[in-house]
Structures are given as structure tokens and as C-alpha cells.
Amino acid sequence: MKELCPCGSNKKYEQCCGPYISGAAVAPTAEALMRSRYSAYTLNDEAYLRSTWDERTCPKERITHDDPTRWLGLEVKKFKPDGDAATVEFVARYKIGGKAHRLHEVSRFVRYDGKWFYVDGSFPEK
Ligand SMILES: [Zn+2]
Numbered sequence: 001m002k003e004l005c006p007c008g009s010n011k012k013y014e015q016c017c018g019p020y021i022s023g024a025a026v027a028p029t030a031e032a033l034m035r036s037r038y039s040a041y042t043l044n045d046e047a048y049l050r051s052t053w054d055e056r057t058c059p060k061e062r063i064t065h066d067d068p069t070r071w072l073g074l075e076v077k078k079f080k081p082d083g084d085a086a087t088v089e090f091v092a093r094y095k096i097g098g099k100a101h102r103l104h105e106v107s108r109f110v111r112y113d114g115k116w117f118y119v120d121g122s123f124p125e126k
Contacts, residue, residue, distance in 0.1 A: 005017050006039040030111075035074065039073060071092050072093040073092070076089070084111040087108055
């Protein structure tokens with residue numbers, strides 16, 4: 001892939017989320033992990049989404065869909081690291097069946113053994 005990274009960083013995929021998703025590198029911050037998970041959603045990468053989800057909260061059922069969501073963009077609003085925990089607030093835009101949606105989430109992350117994992121999210125507008 002020579003294109004820009006799906007996470008909207010304006011960097012090439014290989015110089016952004018690519019190495020995390022391929023397993024060549026470990027995301028150094030919760031924000032980097034969050035961006036790479038967004039990119040994995042755009043690539044429908046079930047394995048990566050599972051491997052970066054805290055096993056205590058990871059759903060048993062499949063995360064991705066056969067008829068994938070069309071992801072339109074990501075905007076990271078706030079990143080609050082706090083030791084081995086962090087929150088990332090973001091807005092993601094996507095389309096399902098031609099209808100546009102907006103997801104505003106504050107995601108929680110934890111770090112175990114130097115690796116960040118997604119825990120869960122809350123929705124400030126709900
Ligand atoms: Zn990226």
C-alpha cells in the first residue's frame with residue numbers, strides 16, 4: 001500500500017499503523033494503538049482487533065462484518081495518558097448502506113507488559 005494511512009495522520013500506511021497491524025512493531029502509546037485499531041476496522045482485520053482488545057472485555061462474537069462499514073475518517077480530540085492507563089476521545093465517521101453516521105467515543109486503554117489494549121468506551125453524547 002502506497003496510500004496514506006486510513007487513520008488520517010497524513011503519513012504513509014507503512015510509516016504509521018502498518019507496522020502495528022502487521023506485528024512488526026508494538027504501538028508505543030494508547031493513541032497510536034487507537035489509530036491502528038481504527039485502521040484495522042477499515043481493513044476488516046478481525047485478528048488484529050481481537051489481539052488488541054483486553055481479554056476481559058473482548059466480545060465472543062465476531063467484531064467485523066461481511067458487508068463492511070465504509071469508514072470515512074477519524075479525528076482524535078483528546079489523548080490523556082496516565083501511567084499504565086489512558087483515555088482517547090475521538091470522532092469517527094462512517095457509512096452503512098449509504099447512510100452516514102458519527103461515532104463520538106471516549107475509549108479506555110490499559111497497558112500490560114508494555115503492550116496497550118482497548119478496554120471499553122463511553123459515549124459523551126448519549
Ligand atoms: Zn495510521
